[in-house]
Each structure stands twice: as structure tokens, then as C-alpha cells.
Amino acid sequence: MPKGSPRPWSYYLIRLLFKFVLKIFYGTIVVEGIENIPVTGQPCVVCANHTNSLTDALLLVTAIPSRKRNMLRLTAKSTQFGKRTFTSWLIESAGTIPIKRRKDFADGNADNTEVMAKLIEALEHGDAVCMFPEGASRYHPTIAPLKTGVARIVSDVLSRNRDNPEFEMSVLTCSITYMNRQHFRSDVLVTFHPPLKFAPKTSPELLSPVDYTHIRTLTSDLHAQIASGTFDAPSWELIRMARLAAPIYAPLGTSMGLGDYVRVVRTFLEAFKAEGARPTSTSPVRATGDANGTGNENGRISETQGEEANGSGSRSPADEAQDEEDWATLKEDLKNYLSDLYRLRIKDDRIRRPLPRPVIFYRMIIRLTWAIFLLSISIPGLILWTPVGATTYYAVHNFKKTGPSWDVWDEVAQYKLVYGLLSGLAVWFLTTLLTLPLAPITFFTTPLLMWITLRWFEDAVSSFRAFATLSRLLWVGKSTLARLRERRRDLYVRIMDLAVNELGLPADPEAVFVDGDGDGEGGRGRTKGRMKGRGKRQYFSVRRRRKRDWNETLRLYEQWEYDDI
Structure with a gap:
């Protein structure tokens, strides 16, 4: 079995330094699926969504425990190399491999033959190589179509080792979700999915000469797996509506970890993206038992349960038309309610729990x-x-x-x-x-x-x-608050009906969800009773405060929405 490349001292220094810096900049970093990471010596391509430039790579470097992988070989655009800047030194010292992009050259030519050879050699040596198959980092709400580079590397490596019956490599997909990516003391979720494993004897369709259809199919599978763990929408507006629907379903104060919060928001997001169609493949939402996402079988909502909740009987065209009208109305009402909250600068929880003026x-x-x-x-x-x-x-x-x-x-x-x-x-x-x-x-x-x-x-x-x-x-006048409260009650009934009967979410989120990842990386699950007993003490903990609202940042005003561009 290959042993992997030795870790350079500069890599150790960079990892230690930025693990400290990231924990200062981001209030909570939750890492799920650590058990899915192949150990050092097993060839592995790590690929993730790319929304935050170099920060994405630094998060992956610090999120993968050194007990699992000796080091993570990064890739970066070639224009980042050879400059007299700290960033350039940082990238080169970490053993990063430069990749040329056509748009960075006037003639449009970018020969990466030598680069691909180095990547293949690193994989055969048992290294883990990090790639961002979107090809570029951009501030957009949607994941860009993935390039086929990862699938082609898998094909090349398998083809070179077709005569080795013991050879096996993995593709480890990762979803990175920032609550507010560029704001101080925001939160971030890093989810490692179960790896896709390939060997010459089990994946003969990827051996050369390869039908390019298989390359595109694998690329599509990677895209689906990455998108399944993060927000992927055609507009920021849909994400905002989903992030409003989630706290209406599971109100502020629910002991919900960041991982479960992201999955609940994503479940609503996928439903809103369907434009009135009945959802058929929402992600299972689980009440996690630990920060690695191993889960709690009593709290897990399985895909089968979700399908049963959606119903299996045939539906008339009139029923389908009524569903589409209900969905369109719900989206419009949520949008208007969100606009009113934003205009008044009041959070939904203040509408849910009215307070007398003396209080x-x-x-x-x-x-x-x-x-x-x-x-x-x-x-x-x-x-x-x-x-x-x-x-x-x-x-x-x-x-x-x-x-x-x-x-x-x-x-x-x-x-x-x-x-x-x-x-x-x-x-x-x-x-x-x-x-x-x-x-x-x-x-x-x-x-x-x-x-x-x-x-x-x-x-x-x-x-x-x-x-x-x-x-x-x-x-805010009492009559205005009363109207908002009535609108919220109506929205609550409709959202709960959607969540429970259409999306298969738990009917009592405050009783089901347990704050399994509240301690960030490596946090352990705890019972709801224990959380109630120590919630206030942890909120003012010197080590890290327990947030009640995962959208919170270190600002004098509330971070209400994503910045539209």
C-alpha cells in the first residue's frame, strides 16, 4: 500500500496558523462525515463546491484531521504563482499544483499535460489531491456546471493501473455551506459525503479507450452529491425564502445543530425550486447524534419515510393544479412577509412571541x-x-x-x-x-x-x-404587529402542512432535533435536557458562545439577507 508524500514543515505551519485564524474569523465551524475520509496511502481526489476563493481550500486543509490524512495536495490557478505576495508564498509552500486556465492567456492556449501527469503521480503515491471542479470561484447562489477534469483523472489513473488488481482510488465529495461567507463571526458547515470508490476491475467502463458518456455521467453524479449538502438555487431570493421558512417551522430556541439547520433550509429550498411540483427527492433530514453526522436512528427522517409522506396514490389534474396554485401563493406570501420584516427591521421571533410594553x-x-x-x-x-x-x-x-x-x-x-x-x-x-x-x-x-x-x-x-x-x-403600532402576527399564524399552518405532509419533516421539531454539532468540529451529541440545563452558561462561554440563530454575525445590525449583485 502506498504511504503518501511526507508532510513539509511549511504545510504543518500553514495548517496550524490558519486553523487558528479560521476559528477566529468564523464563529462556528462544523465538520460532518469525518469517518468518510480515506486514510493516508489511499489515493483520493477531494472535490468541493467553490464559492469563497482561497478560503475554501484553507477550510478543507484544516477540516481534514492529520490522523486521517498526512496532507492535502491543493490545486490553484497558475496566475497565483510566482508573485511577491504572501498569498503566493502561502500557495506555493503548501505544495499546491498550478493549473492553467484558457481565459488567463491571451491566445487561449493552456497546456496542462505536465500538471495532469503530476496529479496522477501524486495519486499513485497515495496522496489526496484537492480539486474544485467548478473551475472558478464566483459569488453566485448556484453551483456552476462541473468540468470533467476529475472524471478524466479517475479514468487516466485507472487506465495506468489496469494491470494492478489491488489498485483502488476514491473520489471524496464535500459540500461547504457558509451562512454569510464574508462576514466576521459567521458560521460554516463542511460536510464530507461517502466516497465514490473506483478500481479497474469494478469500473471497466472508465478504462481507456473510454466512452465520453461515462465521463459525463460521473461528473453529473459528483455534481448531484455536492449539491445535496449545500444551498443551490437560481436566485438569492429563493434562499432567503427558505431561510425564513426554516425558523417558522423550527422556531428560534430549537436545539438544532448547524448541520440539521442547513438540511432543513435546503429541504424547503428544493421544494421552492420545484415551482409547485410535488418534491420527489429531498434530502433526508436527521436529528444528528454527533458532529460527524452519524445520526440518531430515532430522530432520522429516512428517504422512505419522506416518500410515504408525499403519498403514493394517483392524483387528479385538478389536485395538481390546486397544489401549484397553493405553492405559488405560499411563495408570494412568504416574500411579502419577509419584505415587511426587513422594512421594520424586526425578526420573525419577535412576531411569534409578542411582549407587553412593560416587559x-x-x-x-x-x-x-x-x-x-x-x-x-x-x-x-x-x-x-x-x-x-x-x-x-x-x-x-x-x-x-x-x-x-x-x-x-x-x-x-x-x-x-x-x-x-x-x-x-x-x-x-x-x-x-x-x-x-x-x-x-x-x-x-x-x-x-x-x-x-x-x-x-x-x-x-x-x-x-x-x-x-x-x-x-x-x-411599530399595535395594529401593525397584530396584522403581522395573524399573517405569521397563517404562514405557520401552511408551512407545517408542507413540511410534514409533503416533505416528510418531523411534526414536532423542538422535540426531535438535538443540538448535535453545537460545539463545532468534533462536538458530541447531547440530550435536550442537558442542553436546557447548560444553554445559558454555554451562551456566555469564554471558549465559544452557543448561538440561538445560525444567521448571526458580529454586526451592530442584523444580517438580514444575502448581498444581491
């Missing part, structure tokens, strides 16, 4: 007092964070001017990570230098103070947002 005033005082207190004790640490924030803002502000939004916004997170890392390291070492007599102490206390400050500031911002939302409730 609103009391909670406003509590939230504002807590925010001021946390902000006050955060001031020393915020002084250290100020250069980091200013440098990052300046760099990103100038970068956004370099091209159209659809072409540059996917690199915003990358710029924030890189400039945040460099400026953060500068602050750390400069602080140590300026306190030279106490350097052995400040060398360790400076990053600790910055982290604690980040946690305090995160809670302060959250409390201030709650204060602002409560204050807006006072300005």
Missing part, C-alpha cells in the same frame, strides 16, 4: 446595561484589535474597487483572513516588543486578552442588537 422596557434596560458593561471591560483589548480592523477594512475596501462584484466578492473573506493574520501578528509582536521587560508574560497574555475581548465584544454586540430590536417594537 419590553425591562428587557431593554437589561440588554443595554449588559452591553455597556461588556463594552467597558473590552476597551483594553479593543485597543489591540483596532489596528487589525482598520488594516483589514482598508485592504478590503480598496480590493472591492478592482472589479465587478460578481468577480471579486468571493475573495473578500480571503483578504480579511490574510490581512487580519498579518496585522494581528504585527500587533502581537509589537506589543511584546514594547513591553520588553515583561515580554515573557505579554507574549502569552496578549493573544489571550485579544481572544477574551473578542468573546466579550461578541456578547456586547448581541445584547445591543437585542436592545435595538426591542426599541423598534415600541415604534
Whole structure:
């Protein structure tokens, strides 16, 4: 069995460095399906959706445990190489393989023969190679049609080893889902699917000379598997509606992990994409028992159960027409309700649970007092964070001017990570230098103070947002709130009917779902009772707060929707 390439020291340093940076930039990173990752020595192509430029690759590098894979060989566009920039050094030091793209050359010629040979050689050596079959990272709500490169590499590798009966390789697909990809302290889900395994004796149709139909079929299968774990829609509007339907179905406070939340949203999204057609292949939604997505059989909604919920009897044309009309009306009503919430800057949960004015005033005082207190004790640490924030803002502000939004916004997170890392390291070492007599102490206390400050500031911002939302409730007339409440009750009945009878979702989400991935990577499942007992303590934990709303970011105002471009 091949042993795989040895890990270079620079790769170890990069992985350690960016694992730390990613955990600062993203509030929660949940990794599912770790058990699906082939171990070192087993040839493997890792392919994922590509929506966030270099950040996608860094997430995969840090998400794959070193106990599973010695290293992950990355691929990147050739124009990223040979530059005197930190990003270029980073890419080259990680053992990344350059791939030429036709659009990057004036004559349109891009010879990747040598590159493909290196990839095949790495796979035969037992390495894991990372590829993004979309071919480019773009800020779009939909996954682009996959290029056939991965399927052709599988065919080439199998053909070269057709006389080796023991040879086997895997294609490990991965779905990366960002809640708000470029915003500080947002959340991200990384889901590794069961690998597709290939061998010369089990996949003879991929041996050369190969019928290109099989290449396209494999590429289509990869696309379907990647899309099954993330949001894939023709417009941001559909994603926004699905993300509103999910909390109406499972209200704020439901102990739902990020993985289950994404699957519930995606289930509604696939239904809305059907344009009134009865859904036939929605993803099973499971109440996970651990962060790896192994699940809990008592809470799992199987595909068979979903099909039974959809019904198997024949339906008349009149029934089908009525269904289409109901779906169209529901989508329009959801859109209007979302627009009203956005206009009033009120979250759905405030409509669901009305509060008397005395209670609103009391909670406003509590939230504002807590925010001021946390902000006050955060001031020393915020002084250290100020250069980091200013440098990052300046760099990103100038970068956004370099091209159209659809072409540059996917690199915003990358710029924030890189400039945040460099400026953060500068602050750390400069602080140590300026306190030279106490350097052995400040060398360790400076990053600790910055982290604690980040946690305090995160809670302060959250409390201030709650204060602002409560204050807006006072300005909204009682008649307006009553009308919104009535519309929400109507939407709730229709969405629950859709979720339970059409999509096969649990009828009582608050009782079924368990926060299985609330601790992020490697988090373990726990019972609902235990979560209730420690929910408030974990919410203000110094290590990481437990979010009640997976759409939350570190902003003074709510992140209501995706940025349209």
C-alpha cells in the first residue's frame, strides 16, 4: 500500500496558523462525515463546491484531521504563482499544483499535460489531491456546471493501473455551506459525503479507450452529491425564502445543530425550486447524534419515510393544479412577509412571541446595561484589535474597487483572513516588543486578552442588537404587529402542512432535533435536557458562545439577507 508524500514543515505551519485564524474569523465551524475520509496511502481526489476563493481550500486543509490524512495536495490557478505576495508564498509552500486556465492567456492556449501527469503521480503515491471542479470561484447562489477534469483523472489513473488488481482510488465529495461567507463571526458547515470508490476491475467502463458518456455521467453524479449538502438555487431570493421558512417551522430556541439547520433550509429550498411540483427527492433530514453526522436512528427522517409522506396514490389534474396554485401563493406570501420584516427591521421571533410594553422596557434596560458593561471591560483589548480592523477594512475596501462584484466578492473573506493574520501578528509582536521587560508574560497574555475581548465584544454586540430590536417594537403600532402576527399564524399552518405532509419533516421539531454539532468540529451529541440545563452558561462561554440563530454575525445590525449583485 502506498504511504503518501511526507508532510513539509511549511504545510504543518500553514495548517496550524490558519486553523487558528479560521476559528477566529468564523464563529462556528462544523465538520460532518469525518469517518468518510480515506486514510493516508489511499489515493483520493477531494472535490468541493467553490464559492469563497482561497478560503475554501484553507477550510478543507484544516477540516481534514492529520490522523486521517498526512496532507492535502491543493490545486490553484497558475496566475497565483510566482508573485511577491504572501498569498503566493502561502500557495506555493503548501505544495499546491498550478493549473492553467484558457481565459488567463491571451491566445487561449493552456497546456496542462505536465500538471495532469503530476496529479496522477501524486495519486499513485497515495496522496489526496484537492480539486474544485467548478473551475472558478464566483459569488453566485448556484453551483456552476462541473468540468470533467476529475472524471478524466479517475479514468487516466485507472487506465495506468489496469494491470494492478489491488489498485483502488476514491473520489471524496464535500459540500461547504457558509451562512454569510464574508462576514466576521459567521458560521460554516463542511460536510464530507461517502466516497465514490473506483478500481479497474469494478469500473471497466472508465478504462481507456473510454466512452465520453461515462465521463459525463460521473461528473453529473459528483455534481448531484455536492449539491445535496449545500444551498443551490437560481436566485438569492429563493434562499432567503427558505431561510425564513426554516425558523417558522423550527422556531428560534430549537436545539438544532448547524448541520440539521442547513438540511432543513435546503429541504424547503428544493421544494421552492420545484415551482409547485410535488418534491420527489429531498434530502433526508436527521436529528444528528454527533458532529460527524452519524445520526440518531430515532430522530432520522429516512428517504422512505419522506416518500410515504408525499403519498403514493394517483392524483387528479385538478389536485395538481390546486397544489401549484397553493405553492405559488405560499411563495408570494412568504416574500411579502419577509419584505415587511426587513422594512421594520424586526425578526420573525419577535412576531411569534409578542411582549407587553412593560416587559419590553425591562428587557431593554437589561440588554443595554449588559452591553455597556461588556463594552467597558473590552476597551483594553479593543485597543489591540483596532489596528487589525482598520488594516483589514482598508485592504478590503480598496480590493472591492478592482472589479465587478460578481468577480471579486468571493475573495473578500480571503483578504480579511490574510490581512487580519498579518496585522494581528504585527500587533502581537509589537506589543511584546514594547513591553520588553515583561515580554515573557505579554507574549502569552496578549493573544489571550485579544481572544477574551473578542468573546466579550461578541456578547456586547448581541445584547445591543437585542436592545435595538426591542426599541423598534415600541415604534411599530399595535395594529401593525397584530396584522403581522395573524399573517405569521397563517404562514405557520401552511408551512407545517408542507413540511410534514409533503416533505416528510418531523411534526414536532423542538422535540426531535438535538443540538448535535453545537460545539463545532468534533462536538458530541447531547440530550435536550442537558442542553436546557447548560444553554445559558454555554451562551456566555469564554471558549465559544452557543448561538440561538445560525444567521448571526458580529454586526451592530442584523444580517438580514444575502448581498444581491
